[in-house]
Amino acid sequence: MIPDGLLLPQPSQPSLSEVVLKILREMISAGQFKPGQHLKEAELATALKVSRGPVREALTQLEAEGHVELRRHRGAFVSTLTRVDVEEVHTLRTAIERLAAERACTRMGEPEFAAMDAVLEKMKAATRPVKPEDAVRLDLQFHDIIYAACDHQRVQRVWTSIRSQVSFFLHTRNVNFPDFTDVGYPEHLELRNALSQADPAAACAAVEKHLSGAYERLKKLDLPDKPV
Amino acid sequence: MIPDGLLLPQPSQPSLSEVVLKILREMISAGQFKPGQHLKEAELATALKVSRGPVREALTQLEAEGHVELRRHRGAFVSTLTRVDVEEVHTLRTAIERLAAERACTRMGEPEFAAMDAVLEKMKAATRPVKPEDAVRLDLQFHDIIYAACDHQRVQRVWTSIRSQVSFFLHTRNVNFPDFTDVGYPEHLELRNALSQADPAAACAAVEKHLSGAYERLKKLDLPDKPV
DNA sequence: CGATCGTAAATTGTTAGCAATTAACGATTG
DNA sequence: CAATCGTTAATTGCTAACAATTTACGATCG
Structure with a gap:
């Protein structure tokens, strides 16, 4: 039997999507992107040294959080909060x-x-x-x-x-x-x-x-x- | 000038993710999957004749809607509503x-x-x-x-x-x-x-x-x- | 015989590349 | 010269293959 909670609080290494999400969320909250700015998947991916997949997932999550607006075939644009x-x-x-x-x-x-x-x-x-x-x-x-x-x-x-x-x-x-x-x-x-x-x-x-x-x-x- | 609303109500062909989402949502609501059942990306993908990408996106959306539970590296399991x-x-x-x-x-x-x-x-x-x-x-x-x-x-x-x-x-x-x-x-x-x-x-x-x-x-x- | 450890199969996470769509630019025409 | 239509460049949507992780099974050892 393992002593309760010894190795457990290891939240199973966060996925890349989560890492990217955290970074982008922080950057937007801190105003690093201008409202209305077009966030391009490829750009972010190369900048963060990952592929477009995780970036894509992060962006859809950011949309749910209201930080970006997703337009079909256009991409993600930072929301301007009114x-x-x-x-x-x-x-x-x-x-x-x-x-x-x-x-x-x-x-x-x-x-x-x-x-x-x-x-x-x-x-x-x-x-x-x-x-x-x-x-x-x-x-x-x-x-x-x-x-x-x-x-x-x-x-x-x-x-x-x-x-x-x-x-x-x-x-x-x-x-x-x-x-x-x-x-x-x-x-x-x-x-x-x-x-x-x-x-x-x-x-x-x-x-x-x-x-x-x-x-x-x-x-x-x-x-x-x-x-x- | 185009007569107001002639070609406009064309909601820009739904993406595959949306189609898959609708299908899966309907199937779950109708009880086609047992609670607790493991929904495998590859299985669904081949069954629906699409690749795993759109299926993945649909599953994350279904998680937000509470229909499935997503476990890291395990996949999607149909929620049992208590x-x-x-x-x-x-x-x-x-x-x-x-x-x-x-x-x-x-x-x-x-x-x-x-x-x-x-x-x-x-x-x-x-x-x-x-x-x-x-x-x-x-x-x-x-x-x-x-x-x-x-x-x-x-x-x-x-x-x-x-x-x-x-x-x-x-x-x-x-x-x-x-x-x-x-x-x-x-x-x-x-x-x-x-x-x-x-x-x-x-x-x-x-x-x-x-x-x-x-x-x-x-x-x-x-x-x-x-x-x- | 039961428990433990190593190995293999199955499944998800990630990547890279191709196809489809959009928007912007410039040539053309009235 | 303004407006429209084709063409092209840029970007997303999608696919397929690869890597990492987990679980399950079976051999090994006490």
């Missing part, structure tokens, strides 16, 4: 995060709250001014815990599909208005406290309040009105 | 359909209501006993109108990703308890009337009531408890 997209992501996120919180609040135990508190501690302790990427990372880490705790594969999947867009928006905002310092910690703490009541209705309300606050700040960004 | 899956699909669907209805009720115009009424008319007029596949088709057609009217690409996409699972559950239910005849028409009519009030809160409540009713009936099915 204020309509901000609204869509916000409303969809609210819908699923309400559900996630409802379920999570009665399922979270000691370890989950400990993980949350660790993140909260980092938010409080972060040296001002907080770097945008750190702020975004902590913010998402906090919400990831809720989604993980809600124990709902399909909700988890939807969250994954909008997560990097949320990341993009948060990043843009934090670059333009670096006030995460002030609102980040208290607002998340409030949400944590609501969750610890283990009352679905309360958790739901807290999520709505939290997200609508974030959305209000997000709307201050000036984004393109229409895709060119 | 009562946990029924619950997940139901709760996720409720979350997004609330949102869809909220938006749809203030966006629906004459044509949308006309389309709904046409479906309702067919529900009422259907000769008893209604064939399960007809009942499912009409049911989904009705809800498709809501999703289309809500004007929300991302919600639409999530709906697409669970739609055929909903279809599967509805089908199974209608086969076992053919009472769509009695509840189908009045319940959908009630929802339609709520939507026509153009009041988001009312629409939301109506959706919740409608779906929870459907879920209660769905729970009567005895489904496997655990994936084998």
Whole structure:
């Protein structure tokens, strides 16, 4: 018998598709490609030293995540995120995060709250001014815990599909208005406290309040009105 | 100048991946494959007279739709839908359909209501006993109108990703308890009337009531408890 | 006789090359 | 000179062959 979990946490070497996906996702989120830019399979393939197959698979996944638009026989074009997209992501996120919180609040135990508190501690302790990427990372880490705790594969999947867009928006905002310092910690703490009541209705309300606050700040960004 | 819409409705010949996807999706929904069955790329490819590429793409899409499970270096296995899956699909669907209805009720115009009424008319007029596949088709057609009217690409996409699972559950239910005849028409009519009030809160409540009713009936099915 | 290790078969992951489609350019015509 | 039609270049869609990985079987050893 093998000691439990000795060689197991070896997530079976990621496939090339996954590697390529991660790289491209990161590059797009970081704004390395211009919106509207044509991503050519062959170009990316040679640049990444792989063949077109894995690149192709990564691109279809990126389409599902809303980062690129796939046009038949034309290829992949980086999406230009408009204020309509901000609204869509916000409303969809609210819908699923309400559900996630409802379920999570009665399922979270000691370890989950400990993980949350660790993140909260980092938010409080972060040296001002907080770097945008750190702020975004902590913010998402906090919400990831809720989604993980809600124990709902399909909700988890939807969250994954909008997560990097949320990341993009948060990043843009934090670059333009670096006030995460002030609102980040208290607002998340409030949400944590609501969750610890283990009352679905309360958790739901807290999520709505939290997200609508974030959305209000997000709307201050000036984004393109229409895709060119 | 070309007369508006003469050659346009030519949706640019579907790709092989799409054809394969449609076929496999249909076969799985209709129960042509046993749950847990191993779908081998090469087998499907030769059977469908295409190469493994398109089959592969179709399988990854089917995974996103929850019809198969993809295991690294093992391949695609037909999902066995458990009562946990029924619950997940139901709760996720409720979350997004609330949102869809909220938006749809203030966006629906004459044509949308006309389309709904046409479906309702067919529900009422259907000769008893209604064939399960007809009942499912009409049911989904009705809800498709809501999703289309809500004007929300991302919600639409999530709906697409669970739609055929909903279809599967509805089908199974209608086969076992053919009472769509009695509840189908009045319940959908009630929802339609709520939507026509153009009041988001009312629409939301109506959706919740409608779906929870459907879920209660769905729970009567005895489904496997655990994936084998 | 049971357990373990090595080997082989089957299947997926990846690559490279060919075919089909699109879009852009330039010649041609009214 | 503007508009249209053929031609060509570029890019994706698809195919077929190769490499890597996993599982299953059987020989070997205790």
